[in-house]
Amino acid sequence: MAAGGSAEGVQSLDRAFLLLELMADAGGEVAISRLAADSGLAVSTIHRLVRTLVGRGYVRQLPSRRYVLGPRLIHLGEFASRMLATWAQPHLTRLVDVIGETANLAMLDGDRVVYVAQVPSRHSMRMFTEVGRRVHLHCTGVGKVLLAQLPPETARELLVQGGMPARTELTVTDPDELLRQLPTIADQGYAVDDGEQETGVRCVAVPVPGGSAAGAISVSGPAGRLGLDAVSRAVPLLQSAAAALATELGRDGGRPAG
Incomplete structure (x- = not known):
């Protein structure tokens, strides 16, 4: 194969994955016009790539002629989640060694957050999430640090869709109040659950860089042991672990040229 053909083949792969990522960023359903605006690709190029993705089952076309992510991605996603947990394990273990509290990796899953990996604290009294x-x-x-990575309208939609039940007397149940907190969380690069999910438990979380609400790493423990001074010491350690994991995953945030 000529060098030009090989380069074009790689470019087509880059563009196809870009379209899948843009569909996910848009909530999983999107029109061709939106894909063209967000990707900078020609509509004819998008039609050609999407036809291939539809043929492979990675994308479906709705009666409205909008496109959604297809069921073929479910199998890939399940396997990728298992592999992600494997890659995260050493980073979480190091956090437990240094901070002493349970370390977690979580990902956005619709209007919820799902824990995909955990290394428990070695203390006899420790936090445990399945x-x-x-x-x-x-x-x-x-959850809060992942919401802070999203556009405000998307964050509001997820909060309304998922509901905001009071888990403790400290739980914020007003979407407007929480949405006002998100810019600060985004600016400081971390979020704290201060007894909002479970009384007496404190958790600090940072995003894994390189994706739109792609994942978050946290440590959690009894509030008496994970005090506010411990939170301030934990944040740079968490950010270092998240950056190392992102580098390992190859998340440089790059987009293929149009």
């Missing part, structure tokens, strides 16, 4: 458990966004550190 891997695979889905929890609300509004009352967890991981």
